[in-house]
Amino acid sequence: MTGQAFFVLTALADGPRHGYGIVGEVAELSQGRVRLKIGSLYGVLDRLADESLIEPDREEAHDGRLRRYYRLTQDGRRALAEEAELRAATARVVRARLGQAGPAAAGTAG
Amino acid sequence: MSSNLERRYRRVLRLLPGWYRERWEDDMAAAFLDSWLTGDPAADEYISKVAGPSSAEVASVAGLAVRLHLSGPATPRRYAWGQAIRRAVLALLLVHAVLGLDLLVLVTWSRRLLGLPAPPPMLATATPGGAWDVVYYVVSFAWLVIFVTLILGRYRMARILAALAIVPGLVALLQAEFTRIMPVPFGSWAWWILFNLVLVLAMTAFHPGAPPVARWPWLLALPAGYLLVIVPLLTLRETGDSAWVPDLAGQCCLLVALACLAHAPRAWSRRAAGSGVWSLALILLAAIAGAYRMVTLTNYLYDPHLINVGLAELLIVLAAVALVAPDAARAQATPTLPRPRATAA
Numbered sequence: 001m002t003g004q005a006f007f008v009l010t011a012l013a014d015g016p017r018h019g020y021g022i023v024g025e026v027a028e029l030s031q032g033r034v035r036l037k038i039g040s041l042y043g044v045l046d047r048l049a050d051e052s053l054i055e056p057d058r059e060e061a062h063d064g065r066l067r068r069y070y071r072l073t074q075d076g077r078r079a080l081a082e083e084a085e086l087r088a089a090t091a092r093v094v095r096a097r098l099g100q101a102g103p104a105a106a107g108t109a110g
Numbered sequence: 111m112s113s114n115l116e117r118r119y120r121r122v123l124r125l126l127p128g129w130y131r132e133r134w135e136d137d138m139a140a141a142f143l144d145s146w147l148t149g150d151p152a153a154d155e156y157i158s159k160v161a162g163p164s165s166a167e168v169a170s171v172a173g174l175a176v177r178l179h180l181s182g183p184a185t186p187r188r189y190a191w192g193q194a195i196r197r198a199v200l201a202l203l204l205v206h207a208v209l210g211l212d213l214l215v216l217v218t219w220s221r222r223l224l225g226l227p228a229p230p231p232m233l234a235t236a237t238p239g240g241a242w243d244v245v246y247y248v249v250s251f252a253w254l255v256i257f258v259t260l261i262l263g264r265y266r267m268a269r270i271l272a273a274l275a276i277v278p279g280l281v282a283l284l285q286a287e288f289t290r291i292m293p294v295p296f297g298s299w300a301w302w303i304l305f306n307l308v309l310v311l312a313m314t315a316f317h318p319g320a321p322p323v324a325r326w327p328w329l330l331a332l333p334a335g336y337l338l339v340i341v342p343l344l345t346l347r348e349t350g351d352s353a354w355v356p357d358l359a360g361q362c363c364l365l366v367a368l369a370c371l372a373h374a375p376r377a378w379s380r381r382a383a384g385s386g387v388w389s390l391a392l393i394l395l396a397a398i399a400g401a402y403r404m405v406t407l408t409n410y411l412y413d414p415h416l417i418n419v420g421l422a423e424l425l426i427v428l429a430a431v432a433l434v435a436p437d438a439a440r441a442q443a444t445p446t447l448p449r450p451r452a453t454a455a
Binding site for chain 2: 018019020023037038039040041042043045046050051052062063065066067068079
């Protein structure tokens with residue numbers, strides 16, 4: 001799963017959001033590191049929809065425009081949980097290795 | 111109301127393929143306008159007049175357009191075929207895996223490896239007598255590994271193992287052809303081509319962008335296939351009532367026909383989303399089983415009765431395919447993303 005897809009799924013984890021709502025939520029989740037352009041966002045949404053990880057929730061009129069909301073499917077929720085677990089496990093390994101390598105690396109450098 | 115800002119953005123969106131715009135353009139335009147407009151009429155009027163998509167925004171749409179034009183991952187037709195091929199591949203691998211499981215059970219039973227009593231004489235398997243026997247056993251068991259490997263998402267590993275697994279069969283056929291010990295029946299070549307070579311080539315449909323395989327249903331299909339197909343066949347063989355059982359090609363035709371019949375209610379129900387992909391997959395499997403049946407009819411040229419039986423099997427599979435064909439045709443035209451329900455706000 002790409003980083004963008006991971007953030008988009010995470011943005012939908014606590015409820016349906018429309019396109020620009022996802023952009024804002026992803027920016028907030030990533031502390032401003034990931035700022036999705038609309039073209040990039042809909043490339044990700046298209047793939048996630050094809051994989052049945054998200055689905056349309058509803059449409060709402062807003063200032064004369066229709067906003068379409070998306071939500072996670074059960075498969076999407078499961079995929080996100082698995083990805084989060086994988087990333088957490090990877091982070092644990094990285095932290096452990098950095099912890100082990102730290103003193104040795106410092107010794108070598110010194 | 112279409113503002114200048116919206117028109118400018120929609121002009122950029124024309125870079126995208128038509129099928130994609132039909133699906134996403136309104137959504138993208140709405141999201142883009144959301145990113146600009148403030149809700150203050152005066153400010154929004156000014157923004158709409160002077161603003162336009164940034165170069166980064168244009169670049170993101172252009173990048174998406176290039177990707178879609180080059181790889182075209184998701185036209186409804188293309189997606190449906192991709193999914194159908196992947197399911198047909200899994201079904202063919204399931205056939206190999208069930209046959210491998212059959213051999214594994216018989217070997218385990220014959221060797222009394224798990225403290226089992228001796229099997230009936232009809233079911234006992236001989237100890238491998240030579241190199242080819244050993245290779246046959248190894249390849250048969252390898253299909254079990256390949257099936258599970260693919261389901262677990264290790265596509266590349268599964269493809270490599272499958273490509274290796276079909277080599278001994280080809281070598282054996284070529285050896286028999288060239289040494290002329292005995293003429294190789296067309297059916298043996300047909301089996302290798304349809305159930306080995308075509309299968310390995312079709313496994314390329316499992317690329318990193320493909321949707322993940324539904325693991326549990328396919329894993330459970332292995333013991334289910336063994337219990338529902340192999341156990342009755344072994345029972346018939348043991349009781350000596352197996353003379354009327356069709357040959358392997360006939361069994362393939364009848365299994366596909368039964369699967370079509372089981373799927374037909376879903377295929378005919380307008381509410382069953384995604385049924386068309388299964389209908390397409392069943393048509394692919396029927397084509398393979400039918401081709402195998404036709405080629406193996408040449409084994410029975412000496413017996414008109416068996417030819418008639420084979421033709422009847424072909425007719426059965428054709429009739430069964432007719433049941434799901436309309437649904438398969440719909441699957442190629444229907445977008446996979448359902449329309450949302452509209453609500454007033």
